[in-house]
Amino acid sequence: MKIVINSIRYDNSLVDGPGIRTDLFLQGCDIHCPGCQNQSTWDIAKGIEVEIDDLVSELKSKMRSNKITITGGEPLFQKEALIELINKLDGFDIALYTGHQKEDVPNEIKTKIKYLKCGPFIERLKTTIKPFVGSSNQEFMEVK
DSSP, X not given: OEEEEEEEEEEEESSSSSSSEEEEEEOOOSOOOTTOTTGGGSOGGGSEEEEHHXXXXXXXXXXXSSEEEEESSOGGGGHHHHHHXXXXXXXXXXXXXXXXXXXXXXXXXXXXXXXXXXXXXXXXGBOSSSTTOSBTTOEEEEOO
């Protein structure tokens, strides 16, 4: 199965979940929050299509830790591919960032991830003091 990505930032994030994390930006979004900092990830046609097995191999060989944040775009926009990816990242400390609500995240995803950031970005509620979120309405929680 293939998945469409925007980019990968290896082992350099301290703001996308606990610890030093790799950020995997998926391409494609169906929410389009005003003020979004990742508007370049909205159009799925502008992404890079990769085989999930190849992506997993690359992540395992290049990451120094097992901490990864899957963000976007909107990861649930590619829900079936996301499920396959997460299933193949067994043993990883996974944080999933979604603009959807917690109840919109399938249980088969919630049972495989450690952290979930949910809720749409609302520009007038932008915050820099609530950890791991962009606006105060969003929630960051441990789910596993």
